[in-house]
Amino acid sequence: MPRAASRRKKQGKRNKKKGTRRKGQEERDKKKGTRRKGQERAKEFLMRFEELQVWKRSARLSSQIYRYFRNSKDFGFRDQITRSSLSIPSNIAEGYERKSDREFANFLSYAKGSSGELRTQIYIGMEIDYIDKATGKGWINESEEISRMIASLMKIKLEKK
Incomplete structure (x- = not known):
């Protein structure tokens, strides 16, 4: 596999890992009252x-x-x-x-x-x-x-x- 293709493949794997959350993280976030920016924006758009x-x-x-x-x-x-x-x-x-x-x-x-x-x-x-x-x-x-x-x-x- 050429170098560029290999680099893109590795980059894709890294991006996928960033998006995953550990088990139970959401519950801890709720207890602390913290939210990530994307979650705030998503909640805001629940309103029409x-x-x-x-x-x-x-x-x-x-x-x-x-x-x-x-x-x-x-x-x-x-x-x-x-x-x-x-x-x-x-x-x-x-x-x-x-x-x-x-x-x-x-x-x-x-x-x-x-x-x-x-x-x-x-x-x-x-x-x-x-x-x-x-x-x-x-x-x-x-x-x-x-x-x-x-x-x-x-x-x-x-x-x-």
Whole structure:
């Protein structure tokens, strides 16, 4: 067998050995309260993005906006405001399904940007009387709160690194 092939074979054996754990090691880890990084990440992903409060609130806001504008004849404005509202929970979900915290934080950044875009469109919609003031203020407050929640989640994910 050539040297390179032999080296690869030995390397493969070493990698296999690293992944194995001694009998009873998991029980000792549980008692101590220690976990390996991979186990922490796996446990974190037992939760689904649908369980995130920020995702639930942003999806609810998007639904409200879709219902409010369902009969609007200004297709350009309706499409733009519904698209930006839908982008918030969609980016949260897409980022959550990514492999790393860094990627998740990146998608949270997109969601936060969409939240700002949505607030701008709400302000304009109120100014041109497409959105009544009470509804618009409620949506703006909710959008700001969602933005703060996204920023907090981004901070947590970036600090984990």
